[in-house]
Amino acid sequence: MAWLEGSALGHAMRNSGVWTYGLVNLTHILGIASLFGAMLVLDLRLLGAWRRVPLAAVARPAVPVATTGFIVAATSGLCLITTNATEYVGNPFLLIKFPAIALGLANAVVVSRLTAWKARETRDPTPHERRHLAVAGAISLLSWLTAIASGRLIGYW
Ligand code: HEM
Numbered sequence: 034m035a036w037l038e039g040s041a042l043g044h045a046m047r048n049s050g051v052w053t054y055g056l057v058n059l060t061h062i063l064g065i066a067s068l069f070g071a072m073l074v075l076d077l078r079l080l081g082a083w084r085r086v087p088l089a090a091v092a093r094p095a096v097p098v099a100t101t102g103f104i105v106a107a108t109s110g111l112c113l114i115t116t117n118a119t120e121y122v123g124n125p126f127l128l129i130k131f132p133a134i135a136l137g138l139a140n141a142v143v144v145s146r147l148t149a150w151k152a153r154e155t156r157d158p159t160p161h162e163r164r165h166l167a168v169a170g171a172i173s174l175l176s177w178l179t180a181i182a183s184g185r186l187i188g189y190w
């Protein structure tokens with residue numbers, strides 16, 4: 034944390050005007066909103082909502098919006114944390130947030146390797162595959178909701 038705070042990015046964040054932190058925080062929230070908004074629709078579809086809409090039709094816009102949102106959230110989050118990194122030492126919500134993000138990402142990697150996901154453009158999943166996708170959708174929702182809740186609570190510790 035001391036290294037992050039003493040980094041060039043940390044210095045730049047602290048010395049580039051009173052609005053910088055607020056604007057980067059706004060960017061963080063826009064990234065989170067894009068990530069979670071897209072994942073909410075995709076995860077609910079995996080859980081069985083809107084069955085008549087093909088999974089491929091939901092995934093086509095949701096995946097790039099969520100990916101872009103994550104990149105924006107991670108980049109802006111890194112800027113936020115370097116600003117006063119040592120203040121977060123011992124903050125339990127940070128220790129909940131990062132494993133939750135890691136779980137959300139690992140779950141996305143697992144889904145991307147499932148046969149049913151790879152074949153989504155050509156066929157519907159079998160009932161067995163549908164159950165696997167639903168479990169993945171539930172894990173995803175839980176991990177992103179945990180990341181959001183703990184991220185919001187960091188500042189209240
Ligand atoms: C991956 C790199 C990320 C880093 C390094 C990071 C870091 C941070 C930091 C330092 C804060 C400010 C905490 C404070 O002092 O109040 C914050 C706020 C927050 N983060 Fe992240 N974050 C990251 C990604 C994410 C993701 C992926 C999510 C959600 C899915 C998320 C959700 C939040 C939320 C909800 C807040 C509170 C915003 C506010 O109320 O102003 N973060 N994050």
